[in-house]
Amino acid sequence: xxxxFPFEISPMFEGERIRKDNMYVELAGPKSKGFxxxxxxxxxxxxxDKFTLIGPDLADMExxxxxxxxxxxxxxxxxxxxxxxxxxxxxxxxxxxxxxxFMHLNQRDDVWLRVGKDAVKKGMTSFEPVAKAIMMLFxxxxxxxxxxxxxxxxxxxxxxxxIENAKAVYKARDERTRDLHDEDVDTFYGCTLCASFxxxxxxxxxxxxxxxxxxxxxxxxxxxxxxxxxxxxxAIPKGEVIDAESGEYTGVNEAAKRLxxxxxxxxxxxxxxxxxxxxxxxxxxVGFYIPEVDGIGWVDRDFAGxxxxxxxxxxxxxxxxxxxxxxxxxxxxxxxxxxxxxIQADGGWDRVVWMPKMLKDKIVNDMPEGIxxxxxxxxxxxxxESLRNFLKEKNHPILARWxxxxxxxxxxxxxxxxxxxxxxxxxxxxMPSNFMPSMPMMSGxxxxxxRIILKNAKVSIEKVIIKKxx
Amino acid sequence: xxxxxxxxxxxxxxxxxxxxxxxxxxxxxDKVVLAVDADPDTNLPETLGCETSKTIGDIKEYMHDxxxxxxxxxxxxxxxxxxxxxILEEMPGYDLLVMGRPEGSGCYCYVNNLLRGxxxxxxxxxxxxxxxxxxxxxxxxxxxxRNVDDLVVVTDGxxxxxxxxxxxxxxxxxxxxxxxxxxxxxxxxxxANHEKIAGTAKELGLELIGMIPVDEMIVERDLAGEPLxxxxxxxxxxxxxxxxxxKLGL
Numbered sequence: 001x002x003x004x005f006p007f008e009i010s011p012m013f014e015g016e017r018i019r020k021d022n023m024y025v026e027l028a029g030p031k032s033k034g035f036x037x038x039x040x041x042x043x044x045x046x047x048x049d050k051f052t053l054i055g056p057d058l059a060d061m062e063x064x065x066x067x068x069x070x071x072x073x074x075x076x077x078x079x080x081x082x083x084x085x086x087x088x089x090x091x092x093x094x095x096x097x098x099x100x101x102f103m104h105l106n107q108r109d110d111v112w113l114r115v116g117k118d119a120v121k122k123g124m125t126s127f128e129p130v131a132k133a134i135m136m137l138f139x140x141x142x143x144x145x146x147x148x149x150x151x152x153x154x155x156x157x158x159x160x161x162x163i164e165n166a167k168a169v170y171k172a173r174d175e176r177t178r179d180l181h182d183e184d185v186d187t188f189y190g191c192t193l194c195a196s197f198x199x200x201x202x203x204x205x206x207x208x209x210x211x212x213x214x215x216x217x218x219x220x221x222x223x224x225x226x227x228x229x230x231x232x233x234x235a236i237p238k239g240e241v242i243d244a245e246s247g248e249y250t251g252v253n254e255a256a257k258r259l260x261x262x263x264x265x266x267x268x269x270x271x272x273x274x275x276x277x278x279x280x281x282x283x284x285x286v287g288f289y290i291p292e293v294d295g296i297g298w299v300d301r302d303f304a305g306x307x308x309x310x311x312x313x314x315x316x317x318x319x320x321x322x323x324x325x326x327x328x329x330x331x332x333x334x335x336x337x338x339x340x341x342x343i344q345a346d347g348g349w350d351r352v353v354w355m356p357k358m359l360k361d362k363i364v365n366d367m368p369e370g371i372x373x374x375x376x377x378x379x380x381x382x383x384x385e386s387l388r389n390f391l392k393e394k395n396h397p398i399l400a401r402w403x404x405x406x407x408x409x410x411x412x413x414x415x416x417x418x419x420x421x422x423x424x425x426x427x428x429x430x431m432p433s434n435f436m437p438s439m440p441m442m443s444g445x446x447x448x449x450x451r452i453i454l455k456n457a458k459v460s461i462e463k464v465i466i467k468k469x470x
Numbered sequence: 471x472x473x474x475x476x477x478x479x480x481x482x483x484x485x486x487x488x489x490x491x492x493x494x495x496x497x498x499x500d501k502v503v504l505a506v507d508a509d510p511d512t513n514l515p516e517t518l519g520c521e522t523s524k525t526i527g528d529i530k531e532y533m534h535d536x537x538x539x540x541x542x543x544x545x546x547x548x549x550x551x552x553x554x555x556x557i558l559e560e561m562p563g564y565d566l567l568v569m570g571r572p573e574g575s576g577c578y579c580y581v582n583n584l585l586r587g588x589x590x591x592x593x594x595x596x597x598x599x600x601x602x603x604x605x606x607x608x609x610x611x612x613x614x615x616r617n618v619d620d621l622v623v624v625t626d627g628x629x630x631x632x633x634x635x636x637x638x639x640x641x642x643x644x645x646x647x648x649x650x651x652x653x654x655x656x657x658x659x660x661x662a663n664h665e666k667i668a669g670t671a672k673e674l675g676l677e678l679i680g681m682i683p684v685d686e687m688i689v690e691r692d693l694a695g696e697p698l699x700x701x702x703x704x705x706x707x708x709x710x711x712x713x714x715x716x717k718l719g720l
Contacts, residue, residue: 106551173541193583283577
């Protein structure tokens with residue numbers, strides 16, 4: 001290898017920084033333009049190992065100067081397809097950093113390169129051997145590439161002509177990527193960065209479910225797990241599908257057992273009421289069940305006011321956080337609102353009745369069109385009563401559930417304290433404004449049993465006997 | 471492996487002045503230095519005579535605010551690394567990195583984790599890393615820097631300054647960062663308090679590795695807000711720093 005090229009190639013040069021003092025030339029970067037692009041092509045359209053340079057070569061560049069650069073690779077092979085382009089493109093970063101005296105940062109149209117003075121002194125006077133080395137590494141490391149051809153451009157006018165095309169390719173790719181769903185992959189990712197605050201937390205990141213902190217998506221998990229499989233982000237094999245609708249998988253349940261040290265053994269990724277995802281302590285938004293309207297409200301960290309249930313984010317976060325599975329509350333990342341599987345086990349958006357205006361504004365364009373005006377904000381409703389009136393006025397789909405309840409259990413309306421079966425929910429009822437909102441008392445993990453909601457009740461009990469039913 | 475030195479101490483004792491004089495000393499040789507301003511008060515750039523605009527705090531905020539707008543499969547470590555290189559101020563003989571403002575209210579676990587990885591790689595490009603750190607050592611508790619070789623506590627003549635040094639030593643015991651040595655430098659020393667300082671340091675079991683006299687040139691420049699980086703070689707403080715640097719094996 002060393003004989004072939006006028007520079008050393010080795011992974012040990014990764015992370016090598018070329019400082020301004022030692023820089024021969026800077027290419028692209030924040031003060032110039034450039035991009036890198038890999039395109040899949042037909043076998044006949046690629047001349048293997050061919051290199052074309054449009055614009056000045058390294059030897060023509062003055063020491064200390066700055067030029068734009070574009071690097072385009074055409075790849076072909078029986079197994080080469082458009083979906084592989086971004087994976088191959090990413091390797092350009094890695095391979096260029098293997099070259100001693102060559103620094104490559106970032107990706108796509110944000111690339112930033114520097115060539116060191118020492119490298120030029122040792123004979124790196126042309127881009128040709130650099131491109132040839134990268135093409136060699138592509139074929140050696142990614143054997144599905146049978147032919148590869150490179151075009152580098154250092155002429156600004158040419159780059160400006162090509163860059164819009166590159167941006168269109170990136171955009172189309174992003175659209176495809178956003179179309180990736182839980183059913184398309186066989187691996188999810190876990191994260192233990194929160195484990196010190198939330199020891200039983202089971203963070204599962206899937207294409208349709210961002211981490212609760214909002215920072216880690218499925219691709220981030222994949223990237224991190226690939227570099228360090230034992231690091232804070234790691235693979236969770238999906239296993240068998242138990243229930244696709246609520247998002248229950250054997251692999252996730254096994255991971256839940258392991259990560260929570262046996263505390264939890266079932267997690268439904270897209271469920272609010274039954275075996276919900278655990279809530280860490282870093283979540284951006286907390287969802288809360290409002291029994292009086294049988295709907296779910298959401299409040300984010302930045303909202304300092306009080307939700308219609310009379311509680312603030314911090315109070316609910318305190319109650320929910322710490323890695324617990326708390327039925328009736330759920331921590332999520334903001335991006336989860338954009339998921340097509342958003343609490344789909346419980347009716348999805350049709351179940352959402354309230355969120356702070358700031359939060360709603362952030363995601364309103366990603367909400368299903370029909371529901372946008374029906375979800376109340378802090379400007380529309382500050383308490384349960386005004387919320388109920390708002391929902392009625394807007395004819396929110398949640399009303400369908402009220403009718404059911406009223407028909408099912410009319411005699412319970414008058415009862416000061418009542419037991420409501422798990423499957424049903426309390427009918428909407430007036431609530432005094434000074435009333436401490438009730439936390440729904442949930443049966444452990446939501447597996448059958450009863451839900452008891454006490455409203456405006458004074459209860460004195462001498463003795464309670466709870467017996468297991470045989 | 472870069473040698474990592476952190477300079478800390480009670481506010482007003484002159485730790486930033488001493489940090490910049492240590493950097494001045496190092497860049498006179500052929501050492502490549504990474505200077506880090508880890509004090510939210512951010513005085514080091516001015517003392518070095520270097521203009522910076524962006525900080526690590528800014529790029530963490532950028533990562534936080536932009537995360538849903540970035541392409542979904544973009545490599546965030548690579549984005550953060552590039553942003554970090556953008557805010558590295560490249561000066562002759564040294565680079566300057568400013569930590570800047572504290573985090574906002576969101577969760578920064580992930581960004582900090584990426585940052586730790588990037589910093590570990592970055593540090594390998596330097597001979598010496600010198601950190602101007604606030605007395606609470608916040609960035610150490612977040613483990614952005616690991617394995618500090620020498621922690622230098624700067625104190626003035628006051629007993630409070632030396633007490634701070636003692637407290638910092640206790641704090642170090644609680645940190646997970648591995649700190650090999652703790653030294654004390656007394657600053658603004660006069661003939662009158664010279665012996666008293668040495669005595670108190672001994673009493674508290676602190677290892678005093680230098681006593682910098684009151685230097686009129688520094689006083690004047692501080693008043694005028696001028697950098698200390700180009701102090702003449704015959705300044706009393708510069709000469710004492712030279713001795714200290716040698717004791718630190720620089």
